[in-house]
Amino acid sequence: MTEEMTSKADRISTPVNIVVAGAGITGIRTAIDFAASGYKVLLVDKAMHGGGILTRLDHQFPNDHCGMCRMLPMIDRGTDKETCLRRGLFHENILTCYSTEVVAVDGKAGDLAVNLSVVPTGVDKTRCSGCGECERVCPVMVPDHFNGDWVNRKAIFLPTPHLSPDSRVIDWQACTSCGACVEVCPTHAITLNGEREQVELKGVYAVVLARGVNLYDPALTDVYGYGVLPNVVTATDFERIMSSSGPYQGEMMRPSDGKPIKKIAWIQCVGSRNVMIGADFCSSVCCMFAVKEAILAKQKMGKESDAVIFYMDMRTFGRDFQRYKDEAENVKGIRFVRMRVHSIQLHENTDDLLISYVNKDGEQVDEIFDLVVLSTGRKKDFLTCDWAEADGVFQVDRLPGFKDIADSVVGASAISEQVLRMIHQQNLKPDKNESDHSPDISFVERRPSYITVLCDCNTSLSNPIDFQKLENTIHALSSGHQILRVEQACSKEGWQTIRKAIMDGQANRCLIMACDAAVDFSRKREFTNELGFPVSFVDLLDVVSLVRRFQEGEDATDTVSKEVFMRLNRLGTRSYASPLKQAQVKTVLVIGGGPAGLQAASVLAAHGFTVKLVEKTDRLGGKLAQIEESDLKQHVEKMLAGVNKNPQIDVYLETEVIQTSGRPGVCMTKLKHASGETRIIHHGATILATGGKEVDTSASVVSESHERIITGFDMDAMLKANDSDLVKGPVSTVVMIQCVGSRQEPNNYCSRICCLKSLKNAIRIKDLHPETDIYIFYRDIMTYGNSEILYTEARKKGVLFIPFDTDNPPRINMASGAIIIEGDDPFLGEPVQIKADWLALATGVMPNDVSDLKQVFSFETTQDGFIQEADSKWRPVDTERVGVFVCGLARTPARLDEVLLEANAAAQRVLTLLEKDHTSYSPVTARVRNAICSVCGICIEVCPYQARYMDEDRRVVHVDNLACQGCGTCAAECPNNATVLGEYEDHGVMSMIESSL
């Protein structure tokens, strides 16, 4: 269903259950969530392409990898094309439509009328062969914004480099309507009419608003000379300089003169954290973004290169970010300079850039850079739309901000869950999938009889193909091969002709040679469904792509014949086994009765699942008492009461999980009560919400205890008690020390909550006792996102902030009986001594011990004992074991609101797995031929998804069909060829190899 519709009629004829507005990471994630549950999704975006800002980046922090494809469905893999997401999103239940906006939403949730405004692309995708002639002849040149405006592009162009099929779109603002492209297009796919079309959809269940953020335009703050000085670029533009798909093919050369780049400066917080321009927020990702860019750039620039980051606070607030930054600094040699750069100048008569600053020792330093990167974040204003508050509209973020991928993915799935909850409560159903047809077995099982379809578009290629020779090759395979020439395989008529030929000729294997337009993923599905063929019995050969690497005019016959020969051979080896369906147990085991566990349990119960909530201690609620946000506290209290009354939730207190077996969808787990009594429960999925605790690391800075040296948590509690000394006063001086025991080995991670806690405590004290002096010793204040306002407020109220380094932390001197804090003030360049009435140590959090559970569920933990998710960016609430999910403090330090979102996201992942009564699995799944299996167990060891297990009694190896992702490593490693991967059986691959030569 992925083909873009350009006409109203087409669109209306397609049922749409859910519209997702915004095709960035968040939109894509929600769309996949809905699609996986069988709902028809229309994914729209105002931009000309999907993927948002991610399309411009090749690598993510903190692992310098991509991994976007890991968002694709793992259950029902066959519903998706299984290809790099940069090429596009191809799912049978998702229709993508760009240059499209939702303009109005009316009605009630569950039955909405949605009005869309569509700007045509100008190119009919169903006809375009992707030959690119139009782009070649287009006379209009405009700056290529995607690539930082350094190079030009045409008015008809490919909006992203990887796009597939690669049909162009017209930029109507640039187009002069000269008509050159129309004339040259061999398939008459271009219409020069850029007029908006209005489309109304009826009966839509919900609309998801996944608006992204606008990037800040640094030309607005002229201090850094963006747009005036050469070689001052933004961080996102810099990604294009580094990318192999960028304007310089990944060569590190600078835009102004092509000089090799050897020395780069990053300037943080451009357009963010600046009250002067009303930007009282942190853009959250730019610090890590800069660290990543610096690491990658340094790698590319090689020896004798230099990368410097000028920053105010290094906001490494993700679980793995501090170690990443430390490694950048200590191992990779990235320099970090704490300094708000005040201006950039041109160096003499060159294009080089000069930054002057005063270093730690008070000396003036002039440094010359080849390039300066401005770490620009989001724009101040949000993207607004009038229908955002309409009934049936679910907003991913009410206050959008820039977010790390993991947080976006979590936020997205949490919204999917809410939408599906509404749908379930209203008892609405997904539109039936036309593609649920099962193939006609009698037909399929007959001996292979082939037909090869040659589309005439192949004759218009710039590389000649000798058709006679090609036909001879095909006939040489066997005389029974049928060959059909059609005029336009992509057209309706062409389609009918092919269909008829197949029926008449009783063929049951079909190879279609055509262009991109005809070989689209969704069309293939439609085609095979109509014919009653298994999808794998039809192969589509995109000849245009195949010959693209040739020089113009070079004869392509040989290559094409070989390819055809290879494909036909492969088709011959294909067989069909009807997919087995597996029933699911609609019960979920939730381990941990803290806020995360309660949230997950209540949500799943609301979807109609039975929940078994297991808690180690004798009560639910976790660290409820410590929750300070009153609305969240109320929410948790309400859940607590609800859980106890809910007949769908069975609570097991003082109980532990001691054993589990089974596969995703059907598991059996043994619980043990403190009394020793055990019981077995059956369930389909598991959520680990084992939580965490505050960690008192005060001992790392104070050797003896003192009643007025407390933790930030204690101070918070005291400030809530009206009769405490802190509230009653008088209080003359309060000192807080941040990162006590955090962000350095052995607990080298940011706990995320301590800065906020200290700031809130400080503000509360200032409100109570304005005369109190408050000093906060800090390393980096982690007020990411909109919490930056707390930092601003504290400073406004007169709280003093004194930064320190780990090598020179403040010292606590209690020799005189008083609490004296000694440190160095880098701004004054002098030592400071402060006598405090109260000293609050900001200690962090750590996960609860899960070593026993780790044995039971065989998941991994980080070096700090957090549960390791399957992928820290793209699959944050999955563990590597399919069907076992994780959320909350068990996985990462987080604020309570973030914990609750994670619980929703984990519940959503459960829905994807268990919502359908049966789940079928992809044909590309491994199986074991027991007769020749020697039960050596190598395959079990190498399987990355723990999809294999040994049946010890029967001495056979089993494969979990749902957990298996079809990577085929087991088959390659099996010493006896006992393991085979569906559709990649040895004989098929071998015959393909042989015939390709």
Add this chain to the structure above:
Amino acid sequence: MEQFEPKIIALVCNWCTYTAADLAGTSRLQYPANIRMIRMMCTGMIDSKYILKAFLSGADGVFVGGCHPGDCHYIDGNLKAGKRIPGVGKILEQFGFEPDRLKLKWIGASEGPEFQKYMTEFVDTIKTLGPSQVRDRMIL
């Protein structure tokens, strides 16, 4: 004498490297026509025998391309290939064939230019090595 045009099989993974190959195509980066590309889901599924089969069927060179370490869609299939495939090179060597006829490279989704470069280099290498003897000498 007619110039030697080697027969080369490229086994590439479906995710990153195939995307890079496709990108090379869309970007009109030309590379030699001698290469027959076969798409596998992951380099982790490339059985040693597929490579031997290619040589025995007359390939002059075999190129294996996969995602960069850490980028494999299936977590670490490429690392497993990274162990397995050099082993096949050793076998070739033991039998007296040039190990350079087999090459393993990591190519990311955006690395169209790199794909082109590796392909061109590999074809050049094989051209200097000349036709492979594996087929003639191993099949009795």
